[in-house]
Amino acid sequence: MGSGGFTIPGESGHEAYTLAMAEKWGADVVRDSDGTKLSPEILDAGLGVYSTVCLIREDNAWARAHQDTLQQNFLMSEPVTAAGAEVVIDPLATYSLDQFRLNTSDGVEFWQVFDRTTGEEISRDAWKLDGDRVVITGTLPGHRYTVNFLATRLWEEISMYNHVTNDWGDKERLMSVDPRHPAAAEHLVEWLEAWCVANPATTVVRFTSLFYNFAWFWGSEADRPHHYADWGSYDFTVSPLALRQFTEATGETITSEDFVNAGRYTSTHNPPSAIYERWMAFVGEFVRELGARLVDVVHRHGKAAYVFYDDSWVGIEPYSGSFEEFGFDGIIKSVFSAYEARLCAGVPTQTHELRLHPYLFPVDLEGKPTFAPGCRPEDDLQFYWTRVRRGMLRARIDRIGLGGYLSLTEPFPAFQDAVADMADQHRAIRDLHLAGEPAVEPVTVGVITSWGALRTWTASGHLHENPDLVFNHALESLAGQPYRVEFLRLDDVAANGVPARVDVLLNAGPAGTAWSGGDAWLDPALQVAVRTFVAAGGGFIGIQDPTAVHHGLGVFQLSDVLGVDRDPGDLARVMKRSFALSDSALLADGAEAPAPRGTGLFLTRAGVEVAAAHGDAPTVTVAGFGDGTAVYLANLDSNSAGQRRLLANAVQVAAGRAVTLPRADDPRVDVTVFPASSTIAVANASGDAVMASLPGLGELSLEPGELRLLPQA
Amino acid sequence: MGSGGFTIPGESGHEAYTLAMAEKWGADVVRDSDGTKLSPEILDAGLGVYSTVCLIREDNAWARAHQDTLQQNFLMSEPVTAAGAEVVIDPLATYSLDQFRLNTSDGVEFWQVFDRTTGEEISRDAWKLDGDRVVITGTLPGHRYTVNFLATRLWEEISMYNHVTNDWGDKERLMSVDPRHPAAAEHLVEWLEAWCVANPATTVVRFTSLFYNFAWFWGSEADRPHHYADWGSYDFTVSPLALRQFTEATGETITSEDFVNAGRYTSTHNPPSAIYERWMAFVGEFVRELGARLVDVVHRHGKAAYVFYDDSWVGIEPYSGSFEEFGFDGIIKSVFSAYEARLCAGVPTQTHELRLHPYLFPVDLEGKPTFAPGCRPEDDLQFYWTRVRRGMLRARIDRIGLGGYLSLTEPFPAFQDAVADMADQHRAIRDLHLAGEPAVEPVTVGVITSWGALRTWTASGHLHENPDLVFNHALESLAGQPYRVEFLRLDDVAANGVPARVDVLLNAGPAGTAWSGGDAWLDPALQVAVRTFVAAGGGFIGIQDPTAVHHGLGVFQLSDVLGVDRDPGDLARVMKRSFALSDSALLADGAEAPAPRGTGLFLTRAGVEVAAAHGDAPTVTVAGFGDGTAVYLANLDSNSAGQRRLLANAVQVAAGRAVTLPRADDPRVDVTVFPASSTIAVANASGDAVMASLPGLGELSLEPGELRLLPQA
Structure with missing residues (x-):
């Protein structure tokens, strides 16, 4: 069906196979991967060439010689309960000494000691550093103490992970330098300059990625190999230098506790503090400035610059609003899900590329064999492809590709065929988008969180990393549905109201998280903004713990809008309203009610339609509020096609609109209309053969995972 | 096997049957019941005579003529969301107008209006009473408003319940007077005086009970017939007169919001405020003073006074420490469970009597037929008896009895036999206690709650009314086990430490409740007191959410002691420690791990023994802390004999002591040693035939529910 838009991982020693597969899959680009090299025969085959570069760990000799430039971060010691009037704390106890080294030489003024029983900081003159121990005097027996301290990192985390996982033994441990030190920054620029000269065949430098890894703290105990990992946390951007520069730049002081948060750190799942957001902005400015210099180096050598x-x-x-300042020519996203495809597609850059799964490694992320005898890697491919494709049908992706050891695929001809078919599907979908955007229902959904647009189409990490996070399931459901979706900040809505272009607000997730919003809902201005919006005819969808903070009349601060609240226990003797189940449009067209979640749900008023319940608890409801409509769902699992449809129905009901675009009676089948191409894309997102009925198209028999392009009726 | 200690409900028209059953059951007392009278033939049969008296509703003509003395209470209106600058609230909307009448004639100065969105009270000049509506001006659109107001009650709640349940149509609705009005108090005294004169055959006046019912708000909607019910709440003690007297007596002002608590009212399940506790004491003084006068009337007529x-x-x-001031000769408790028998047995009065179930009514509390053709009421009797008997074996009960329509039992000879057997068992157990107390393990358990001793052996209401309340299940388990049990207040322990006589502390229940303790655990003094106690060798048992308040390092404030905490969601990316299951003494001798409960449990440190888990969550653990031991149980169901044994094992493990008294290998069998009688009571608490093995006694084959008294080996 053509070629292009496909990146193949090349492998020296397998030149003929590399080129045969490049031909079969229509690859126009070849890449290297961790552990593979490209030989001249591959480099000269007329394909574009991607080369991966991770600057902060590329020159280990330089890093070893300049250890004062190594990256650092704050850690909190294990809490110690005082037995007497003195407590001695070993800050690094239970942390990996392969990863961390106590930094007592610079920045001790940023350390803090806390009485975690009272929450109070211990004054500086009541504790001292004695070698690599902290001695606290005047402690109160039975109180718990912790130390926030700076640690230098000796081992870059991805190097560490690959090393430990693959048992690399004596192989060199790579260190990560912090380019906030001018010498380090200049070294990166010079190194990249030299690298570009030395690699003339490379057409695209693929940055993996820039300077600061997501936070990942390792432990020293067998039963706790890791302490903390958060894909979106800025913990690893901290150093005495950065802390001082922050104060110089902003006039504000940011403390260790602003990062440590009593051991919660700055997880993306928790609402950020104002000062942490200013820190993020401060880091972003630095990363963009130096990043742009590096991109400029690449461009001056006539190469393109993509970022992983x-x-x-x-x-x-990518969604800060300032991403274009980097000058990147493309972005590459590792994806398992539809929402990740949407995340990639929406970034303001020229080329949007997906790195699909399975990765061409002997085992998958969970250690299960992928390319071993008896495996069917083509099934894994289809499993992820049918998920990711839901997002690709809604928003244009320019390129797809694979990574890893190509030679592993040689014994699997069915996999080779499946990749060829996938590449063809991708090109067909891409061409439909290039001809014109797909049709959408006239509904804009505003997803409202603490983060807003900054975390567009992401809840931090992959779906399988947070399998119970209902917010992720809402994103994953929406990612393949015909609605415009925007991401709004709670504080923006509080300050400015709900934007006029939004038809339905969606608030989803566990109480207290950045997704549901936590204490932000205590702001009367936010409550008023949303009530005003709904009362004037807007829609509101709440999932799990919307608007939740235990305060005032209950937990859901908009319990009047929703008609539902959750009893946190202190309403135990307040009698709950009984109800009968109603037939509801929410459960039309194969929609499925979710499994119950949590306890204590109850109706707050009369006139609430209950579409589903678990025992005495309403789990799917619709309530009018003024001229608008609120839908409550106790839970959502995007792995269920019926629950994805439930959310689509919730959008329609909350918007007060009937469906206008064709949709299949079977929710496993996604239908996308491309008016400019007069084409309807019918995609079976499941691994089952499905007989689906479509308005105007009759009955369609679809193979598992099949994509069928039909002329518009 | 003898006679005495048994109260039979007599029924005129069934004199011969009454006397035959009195003989069969060894009854020494006959009583009347709601709806039954005693004829002279019964009154003159030589039995003692109990007469039930509910003074506040006995003289309805007087109440009707003195409606300014009717009882009152605060209510909160339904919240109203403002659409504009004025809100009009109908305070009684959705409340029962049969029960409540708006009181606009006295005490409007105690009303309060709140903006529940901000939590602020609306100033008095921004709202006015317009007829029976409250008009609030200057309201903010999108804010929610409520009115706290006084309502007069027109229908005494027990009269209302019987009337509505039995469909009594035009039968007179009884009103309840508030004897805080001196005229009402004097009338009660005079009425009782006259009644005593008119009822010479009565030997015991059974008060049902004194003046103020537990709180019970009825609604006007079919889907919400009741708004609120709490067995221990003092809401019905409020009136303008009482509020003014409180201020006169204490110099303090108590507000409507101190009772309303944003619609939570003063539920026993929630930690009480300090001022509410002072109100309770203020009410207690009044009730004791007038109660003592009434008891005195009864005594002067040569009768005894019991209270229901x-x-x-x-x-x-009864556990205020001042109960003896009433001068009651006995207390009668309606019971379904062992802990209720313990509650009754521990009251400082002469005679402790249990009113057993089934009540002799056609249907039981849930509307299921009890004495209809085809029923086996003897099974119901044994079901409750085997539960209650567990408590009776541990603490002396002087009398048992039944209530209702005796004639209903006539067609059920098996029931008649079962009652005879039960009465014999009761007398045998009572006699063992009279000879000397049963042996206990040398362990005192201190149950620590917000209420302490005031709520000894009760979590407010019957077990079946709070079937999921783990605190109740802990009480019910302990009630039949050989430990001394005390009830301690959290604030007492904070102020004075754990009493030296206590070996094991127990803290159980959902987070935020009066049972677990809620915010009390933020007090460092409390934390220190418990840590010091455990570190010095004490035991700590935590069930469900012990020491829980979301603050500081996590949720369980003593997570260091327990070795366990619960992730409320903000520790989502903090990696949890893995563990392997250990064999544990906790699960010895037929103990059973409880079902999982809640989410997010994790180990806080190394060295915690995990006896049971649900997925990644530890659910039964043991941890050393200093010289002491902490046990955590995620849940507990006293309906499971194996879980009752789990708690017994937890007590032994936490106390660091091996079991010294004989116990059966099968936890369905309770063993009680009466050293003074050289008797071992072996009781099958289950409805199964059990083959149990006892040390020194070998194998015993026990019938369902059997009690066997054996000579001590």
């Missing part, structure tokens, strides 16, 4: 949106991505922030 | 510890029991407080 994982690993050391922190500070890049 | 249900219905209008509020202010009586």
Whole structure:
């Protein structure tokens, strides 16, 4: 069906196979991967060439010689309960000494000691550093103490992971330098300059990624190999130098506790503090400035610069509004899901590329064999492809590709065929988008969180990393549905109201998280903005713990709008309203009610339609509020096609609009209309053969995972 | 096997049957019941005679003529969301107008209007009473408003319940007077005086109970017939007169919001405020003073005075430390469970009597037929008896009895036999206690709650009313086990430490409740007191959410002691420690791990023994802390004999002591040693035939529910 838009991982020693597969899959680009090299025969085959570069760990000799430039971060010690009037704390106890070294030589003024029983900081004159121990005097027996301290990192985390996982033994441990030190920054620029000269065949430098990895703290105990990992946390951007520069730049002081948060750190799942957001902006400015210099080096050598949106991505922030300042020519995202395809597609850059799964490694992320005898890697491919494709049908992706050891695929001809078919599907979908955008229902959904647009189409990490996070399931459901979706900040809505272009607000997730919003809902201005919007005819969809903070009349601060609240226990003797189930449009067209979640749900008023319940608890409801409509869902699992349809129905009901675009009676089948091409794309997102009925198209028999392009009726 | 200690409900028209059953059951007392009378033939049969008296509703003509003395209470209106600058609220909307009448004639100065969105009170000049509506001006659109107001009650709640349940149509609705009005108080005294004169055959006046019913708000909507019910709440003690007297007596002002608590009211399940506790004490003083006068009337007529510890029991407080001031000769408790028998047995009065179930009514509490053709009421009797008997074996009960329509039992000879057997068992157990107390393990368990001793052996209401309340299940388990049990207040322990006589502390229940303790755990003094106690060798048992308040390092404030905490969501990316299951003494001798409960449990440190888990969550653990031991149980269901044994094992493990008294290998069998009688009571608490093995006694084959008394080996 043609060629292009496909990146193949090349492998020296397998030149003929590389070129045969490049031909079969229509690859126009070849790449290297961790552990593979490209030989001259491959480099000269007339394909574009991607080369991966991770600057902060590329020159280990330089890093070893300049250890004062190594990256640092704050850690909190294990809490110690005082037995007497003195407590001695070993800050690094239970942390990996392969990863961390106590930094007592610079920045001790940023350390803090806390009485975690009272929450109070211990004054500086009541603790001292004694070698690599902290001695606290005047402690109160039975109180718990912790130390926030700076640690230098000796081992770059991705190097560490690959090393430990693959048992690399004596292989060199790579260190990561912090380019906030001018000498390090200049070295990166010079190194890249030299590298570009030395690699004339490279057409695209693929940055993996820039400077700061997501936070990942390792431990020293067998039963706790890792302490903390958060894909969106800026913990690894901290150093005494950066802290001082922050104060110089902003006039504000940011403390260790602003990062440590009593051991919660700055997880993306928690609402950020104002000062942490200013820190993020401060880091972003630095990353963009130096990043742009590096992109400029690449451009001056006539190469393109793409960035990999994982690993050391922190500070890049494709949705900050300033991403274009980098000058990147493309972005590459590792994806398992539809929402990740949408995330990639929406970034303001020229080329949007997906790195699909399975990765061409002997085992997958969970250690299960992928390319071993008896495996069917083509099934894994289809599993992920049918998920990712849901997002690709809604928003244009320019390129797809694979990574890893190509030679592993040689014994799997069915996999080779499946990749060829996938590449063809991708090119067909891409061409439909290039001809004109797909049709959408006249509904804009505003997803409202603490983060807003900055975390567009992401809840931090992959779906399988947060399998119970209902917010992710809402994103994944929406990612393949015909609605415009925007991401709004709670504080923006509080300050400015709901934007006029938004038809339906969606608030989803566990209480207290950045997704549901936590204490932000205590702001009367936010409550009023949303009530006013709904009362004037807007829609509101709440999932799990919308608007939740235990305060005032209950937990859901908009319990009047939703008609539902959750009893946190202190309403135990307040009698709950009984109800009968109603037939509801929410459950039309194969929609499925979700499994119950949490306890204590109850109706707050009469006139609420209950579409589904678990025992005495309403789990799917619709309530009028003024001229608008609120839908409540206790839970959502995007792995269920019926629940994805439930959310689509919720959007329609909350918007007060009937469906206008054709849709299949079977929710496993996604239908996308491309008016400019007069084409309807019918995609079976499931691994089942499906007989689906479509308005105007009759009955269609679809193979598992099949994509069928039909002329518009 | 003898006679005495048994109260039979007599029924005129069934004199011969009454006397035959009195003989069969060894009854020494006959009583009347709601709806039954005693004829002279019964009254003259030589039995003692109990007569039930509920003074506040006995003289309805007087109440009707003195409606300014009717009882009142605060209510909160339904919240109203403002659409504009004025909100009009109908305070009684959705409340029962049969029960409530708006009181606009006295005490409007105690009303309060709140903006529940901000939590602020609306100033008095921004709202006015317009007829029976409250008009609030200057309201903010999108804010929610409520009115706290006084309502007069027109229908005494037990009268209302019987009337509505039995469909009594035009039968007179009884009103309840508030004897805080001196005229009402004097009338009660005079009425009782006259009644005593008119009822010479009565030997015991059974008060049902004194003045103030537990709170019970009825609604006007079919889907919400009741708004609120709490067995221990003092809401019905409020009136303008009482509020003014409180201020006169204490110099303090108590507000409507101190009772309303944003619609939570003063539920016993929530930690009480300091001022509410002072109100309870203020009410208690009044109830004791007038109660003592009434008891004195009874005594002067040569009768005894017993009090029924249900219905209008509020202010009586048998565990206040001042109960003996009433001068009651006995207390009667309606019971379903072992802990209720312990509650009754521990009251400082002469005679402790249990009113057993089934009540002799056609249907039981859930509307299921009890004495209809085809029923086996003897099974119901044994079901409750085997539960209650667990408590009776541990603490002396002087009398048992039944209530209702005796004639209903006539067609059920198996029931008649079962009652005879039960009465014999009761007398045998009572006699063992009279000879000397049963042996206990040398362990005192201190149950630590917000209420402490005031709520000894009760979590407010019956087990079946709070079937999921783990605190109740802990009480029910302990009630039949060989430990000394005390009830401690959290604030007492904070102020004075754990009493030296206590070996094991127990803290159990959902986060935020009066049972677990809620914010009390933020007090460092409390934390220190418990840590010091455990570190010095004490035991700590935490069930469900012990020491829980979301603050500082996590949720369980003593997570260092327990070795366990619960992730409320903001620790989502903090990696949890893995573990392997250990064999544990906790699960010895037929103990059973509980079902999982809640989410997010994790280990806080190394060295915690995990006896049971649900997925990644530890659910039964043991941890050393200093010289002491902490046990955590995620849940507990006292309906499971194996889980009752789990708690017994937890007590032994936490106390660091091996079991010294004989116990059966099968936890369905309770063993009680009466050293003074050289008798071992072996009781099958289950409905199964059990083959149990006992040390020194070998194998015993026990019938369902059997009690066997054996000579001590």
